Amino acid sequence: MTARFSLAPAAGALSDAWSELRVHKLRVLLSLIGIAVAVGALTAVVALGELQRQVMAEQSDRYGGRIATIMVGATRDDGAPMNWDAMDARFERVAERYNFSRTSRIVDGAVTVPVQLTEGVTQLPSRLVDPDYAAMHRLTLLEGRWFVDEDTDLLAPPVVISEALWDMIGRVPVAQHPTLTMTGDLAGSYQVVGVTPRDGPWDTTPRVDLMYDTYRERLGAIPSDVAVMREIWVPPTIVDELGPVLAMDLRAGAEPGLTITVNRTDWGAQAGFADSALIFQLVTGAIAGIVLLLGALSLINIQLVAMRQRIREIGVRRSFGATSGRIFTSVFLESVVATTVAGTVGIVLVVLVMRSDWVVELMFPGIQDVPPFPFAAAITGLIASVIVGAIAGLIPALVALRVKVIDAIRF
Amino acid sequence: MTLVSLRGVAKQVLLPDDSRLDILHAVDLDVDAGDHVSIVGRSGSGKTTLLNILGLLDSPSAGDVWFGDESTLTMRAGRLDRMRGANVGFVFQQFNLLAGRTALENVAMPLSYASGASFWKRDALAAAMLDRVGLSHRMSSLPDRLSGGEQQRVAIARALVRNPRLILADEPTGALDVETGASVMSLLDEVAAESGAALVTITHDLHVAARARRHYRLDTGVLQPVDLDHAFAASTHAEPAATAIESGAPE
Numbered sequence: 150m151t152a153r154f155s156l157a158p159a160a161g162a163l164s165d166a167w168s169e170l171r172v173h174k175l176r177v178l179l180s181l182i183g184i185a186v187a188v189g190a191l192t193a194v195v196a197l198g199e200l201q202r203q204v205m206a207e208q209s210d211r212y213g214g215r216i217a218t219i220m221v222g223a224t225r226d227d228g229a230p231m232n233w234d235a236m237d238a239r240f241e242r243v244a245e246r247y248n249f250s251r252t253s254r255i256v257d258g259a260v261t262v263p264v265q266l267t268e269g270v271t272q273l274p275s276r277l278v279d280p281d282y283a284a285m286h287r288l289t290l291l292e293g294r295w296f297v298d299e300d301t302d303l304l305a306p307p308v309v310i311s312e313a314l315w316d317m318i319g320r321v322p323v324a325q326h327p328t329l330t331m332t333g334d335l336a337g338s339y340q341v342v343g344v345t346p347r348d349g350p351w352d353t354t355p356r357v358d359l360m361y362d363t364y365r366e367r368l369g370a371i372p373s374d375v376a377v378m379r380e381i382w383v384p385p386t387i388v389d390e391l392g393p394v395l396a397m398d399l400r401a402g403a404e405p406g407l408t409i410t411v412n413r414t415d416w417g418a419q420a421g422f423a424d425s426a427l428i429f430q431l432v433t434g435a436i437a438g439i440v441l442l443l444g445a446l447s448l449i450n451i452q453l454v455a456m457r458q459r460i461r462e463i464g465v466r467r468s469f470g471a472t473s474g475r476i477f478t479s480v481f482l483e484s485v486v487a488t489t490v491a492g493t494v495g496i497v498l499v500v501l502v503m504r505s506d507w508v509v510e511l512m513f514p515g516i517q518d519v520p521p522f523p524f525a526a527a528i529t530g531l532i533a534s535v536i537v538g539a540i541a542g543l544i545p546a547l548v549a550l551r552v553k554v555i556d557a558i559r560f
Numbered sequence: 561m562t563l564v565s566l567r568g569v570a571k572q573v574l575l576p577d578d579s580r581l582d583i584l585h586a587v588d589l590d591v592d593a594g595d596h597v598s599i600v601g602r603s604g605s606g607k608t609t610l611l612n613i614l615g616l617l618d619s620p621s622a623g624d625v626w627f628g629d630e631s632t633l634t635m636r637a638g639r640l641d642r643m644r645g646a647n648v649g650f651v652f653q654q655f656n657l658l659a660g661r662t663a664l665e666n667v668a669m670p671l672s673y674a675s676g677a678s679f680w681k682r683d684a685l686a687a688a689m690l691d692r693v694g695l696s697h698r699m700s701s702l703p704d705r706l707s708g709g710e711q712q713r714v715a716i717a718r719a720l721v722r723n724p725r726l727i728l729a730d731e732p733t734g735a736l737d738v739e740t741g742a743s744v745m746s747l748l749d750e751v752a753a754e755s756g757a758a759l760v761t762i763t764h765d766l767h768v769a770a771r772a773r774r775h776y777r778l779d780t781g782v783l784q785p786v787d788l789d790h791a792f793a794a795s796t797h798a799e800p801a802a803t804a805i806e807s808g809a810p811e
Contacts, residue, residue, distance in 0.1 A: 157679040161672045172660035465656045468617055469718070470645015470673035472638045555612050558656060 162475060166482035173455065180451040181491035184537060187444035188488075189495030191437035192530035196503050197512075198430040199523040204513045205425070209416035210287045214380050216417040217388035218285060220410075221379045221399060227406030230373035240379055243398045247391075251382040253279035254361045259375045262357050265330040266317060273314065274354060277361040277371075285382045291315075293323035293343030296360050300342075306363040309343040314355035329357065335367045380414070388413060441533055448541040452484060456545045463549055464557025473550050480549045484542025485535060492534020496527050562626075563725055563758050564591045564614055569623035571609050571781075583609045585781040586623070593725060595758040596749070598772035600786065605778045607762045608730060614760060615728045616644040645673045649719030649757070651748065653731035655711040657703040657718075663690060664699040667717045674722060689717040693747060709740035716748050720755060727752050729761045733768055745771055 170177050206216075214220075223236050237254070244252065256277040263270050282288065283295040291312055300307045308329055310318075318341075321327035327341045345358070365371050383391055396411035403409060463476055500522050502508055509519050571584040583606040591597055591614070601607045612618035613625060616632060625632045627647070632640060649670075657666045664686050671682035678685065690699055693713040703711055712732065719727055732748060733741030745768055752759040763769050770788050777786035 157675040161679060165672060168661070168665070461656065462658055465652075465658065466669065466673075467641065468615070468644070468650050469670040470641055470722075472641040472673075474638065475673065554617050555609075558617075558650075558652065559608070 158475065162478040162482055163486070165475075165479040166486050169479070169483050170487055176451065176455060177487055180448050181487055183444040183447050184441075184488050184534065185491040185495035185498075187437070187441040187495070188492035188530045188534045188537075189499045190440050191434070191533050192496050192499045192526045193503065194433040194437040195430070195526035195529050196499065196523050198433060199520055199526065200503075200509065200513055201429055203520050206416060207287050209419075212286075213414040213416055213419075214285050215287065215382060216415045217383050217385040217413060218415040219381045219383060219388065219392055219395065220412050220414045221381065221395075222376065222410040222412075224376075224408050224410075225406050226408055229406060232373070233371040233375075233377050236377070239399065239403075243395070244381075246398070247395070249381050249383065251281040251285055253282040253285060253380050255282065255378045255380060256361065256364075256371070256375055257378075260364070262335055262359065263332045264357065265332060270332050271355075273357050275357045275359055275364075277359050277364045279361050281382070282380075285380060288345065291344045291346040293341070295343055296358075300360060301362050301366075303340070305338050305340045306360065306367075307342040308339040309345060309358040310341055311345050311352075311354060311356040311358075312347045313353045314357065315341075315344045317355055335364070337367070385417060441537055445537045445541050448484065448488070448537070449544050452541060452545040453548065456480075456548050459549075460552050460557045463552045464554045467552070467554040468558055476552075477546045477550050481539070481542040481546040484545070485538035488534045488538030488541065489531070492530055492537075495534075496530045499530075500527065561593050562590050563593045563595070563628065565589070565626040566613065566620075567624045567626065569610075569613060569620040569625065571606070571613065571618070572621045583781050584613075584620070584783075587781075587783045589614075589776070589783060591726065591758050591760060593758055594753075594756050595774065596752070596761075596772045597759070597774045597776065598761045598763060598769035599776045599778055599783070600763060600766070600769050601778035602764075606781045607778050610778060610783070611728050611730050611760065611762050614726070615648045615650060616640050642673075645670065646722065647725045649722065649724035649727045651712070651715050651719045651727065651729040651732045653734035655703070655708075655715045655735070657711055657714055659703060662700050662702060663695060663706065663714045663717075666703070666714055667721050670718060670722050678722065686717070686721055689721045690714070692720075692751060693717045707740075708736050709744055712736060712740075712744045713747060716744070716751065720751055720757070723755055723757075725757055727757050727759045729759065729763075731763055732761065733763070733765055741765070741768065 210216075221240065223231065225231050254277070258274060258276075260275045260277060261272040262275040264273050278296070280296040280298055280300070288295065290309070292315075293309070295309060296307060305328065310329065318327060318329070321341075323341060323343065329339045329341060331337060331339060339359075345356075347353075361371075361377075371377060381395075392411055392413060396409065399409045399411065463471075466476060467473070503522055506519070566587050566589040569584055569587040569589075570582070572580050572582050575581055587610065589597075589610075599607055599610065609618060613620055616625070616627065619625075619632075627643060632643075635643070657663075658669060661669070664683065667689055668682040668686035671678050671685060674682070687696070687699060690696055693716055695710060695713055695717070698706060698710060698714075701710075703714070706714065712735075716732075719729075727748070729748060733745060736744060748759065749771055759772070761768060761772060766788060769775055775786045775788050776783050
């Protein structure tokens with residue numbers, strides 16, 4: 150019974166607010182469309198910001214590797230030829246202790262391969278990699294598959310070619326086992342197992358991706374003048390501690406003249422990336438904020454006009470025992486309840502739209518890992534709805550507080 | 561037992577030109593529990609101001625208002641509001657029903673400012689009150705779908721739903737025809753008598769005033785007892801006599 154006593158004023162104020170909204174459905178509906186749109190826009194902006202960040206992250210992953218990627222390089226500054234096999238052995242020896250899940254050697258841009266095309270033998274740029282490269286760089290294929298460890302056992306070594314090169318060989322479906330013929334040291338027939346898509350319309354480079362080991366076996370060794378990098382994918386939580394320790398281990402006992410570099414190359418290490426994502430979110434957030442402010446102003450306006458018509462009602466309620474605090478709370482809650490309902494509607498609509506694969510694909514073509522709808526966006530929208538309701542409710546509630554009962558019931 | 565007591569109550573207001581307007585002069589009035597008082601007076605004589613002070617809606621410029629055994633002079637606004645809600649019921653000339661709310665919601669409205677069982681059972685209590693005033697078949701009707709008499713009956717139900725000790729009726733028949741007004745007043749008398757509440761009626765209508773046990777006339781802010789028989793006698797003759805009360809003719 151005691152609880153009932155204490156609950157009555159709060160329950161009564163909420164009930165009054167809801168009743169007012171119910172009675173003035175049309176006015177409330179009209180004034181709240183703007184709020185629903187504004188809150189929806191704000192939620193969408195936050196969610197789009199997340200998606201945009203994901204797209205930017207994925208694009209960056211393709212170049213610098215996923216978070217967190219460590220790149221190990223080696224050079225000689227004494228003019229002696231670089232022995233990449235010795236470097237591999239050194240790395241494998243050290244790596245045993247670390248149990249890395251994914252690593253890949255990379256030679257990118259420094260190697261060309263002679264390919265027999267219809268117009269003759271052509272030197273095409275090539276990329277030498279290990280199978281883990283695809284996962285570490287979010288590589289997707291237009292057709293076929295990427296390299297797997299067992300590919301080194303195949304008699305016809307596999308290659309993955311770029312879409313531009315695929316066009317040059319007549320876009321023969323991978324299922325029909327197209328092959329490339331190379332000459333020179335690499336002479337032989339290579340099975341095309343996959344095709345990488347163009348980065349965009351500008352991407353017209355005919356490129357051949359070969360497994361590092363395939364190239365090495367055909368040539369006997371990697372030429373000493375080629376720069377071989379080794380990328381390691383490590384958990385972001387330990388990358389900062391791991392880097393210096395790994396560098397120390399790799400350098401331990403290194404012969405004079407051999408310089409080993411260990412760097413982090415993923416976008417997470419680039420301060421500029423975070424800045425650009427933040428700027429995007431700030432700009433779009435500011436626009437949504439302005440929309441929300443306009444919605445709030447329109448709501449205040451409508452509430453104030455409505456308040457003129459409600460002065461008599463307030464007077465009647467006051468004469469039947471409503472305290473000024475109760476009137477203030479009811480009018481204030483009216484706005485808060487209304488904008489919260491409107492905001493929730495806006496948020497639900499945005500969630501429904503943004504969860505549609507079709508919409509996400511249309512806005513962010515090529516995105517791989519569509520993040521779940523950010524909870525933070527929904528919460529931001531909800532908090533914004535409540536704040537707008539509170540701001541829009543405060544002014545009419547203050548007006549209601551100033552109503553003089555004896556004038557109001559004569560009004 | 562005295563329910564409300566006005567002691568030397570005066571009311572002045574400041575006009576826009578900084579001059580003072582005296583509305584009430586040293587008004588003394590005692591209203592006992594179960595009493596029925598009528599106050600007549602011409603327009604602008606201060607009747608509504610007096611009613612507002614009696615109903616704790618307005619405060620006097622001088623003098624004191626006692627409600628029960630408590631002076632309201634130093635009471636805080638919130639306490640006055642709660643005291644008014646629990647003890648006073650208003651019936652207005654223009655009904656003042658809340659637009660867009662059903663008859664039931666209008667009658668339940670005062671109970672939403674109550675606490676305990678009165679609050680949680682407000683719909684049932686309001687329905688019983690509407691039944692008492694003969695409107696159980698109109699509970700879901702909106703005010704604009706009710707006749708003037710029905711609206712005033714809803715207003716009476718609203719005024720009585722919290723079982724107030726004092727009912728203040730400001731020209732309760734002012735917006736009704738004679739016949740409807742008479743039936744509404746009979747109902748008001750009846751339910752007020754049933755609940756033991758004191759009833760103070762402000763009116764121009766001598767027939768309405770005559771229903772009260774004690775009669776007062778308010779003239780230019782001065783409250784005096786009046787003998788309605790003289791007024792009735794005068795009103796049945798020539799026009800000047802009909803305005804006897806309004807012009808403040810001697811008793």
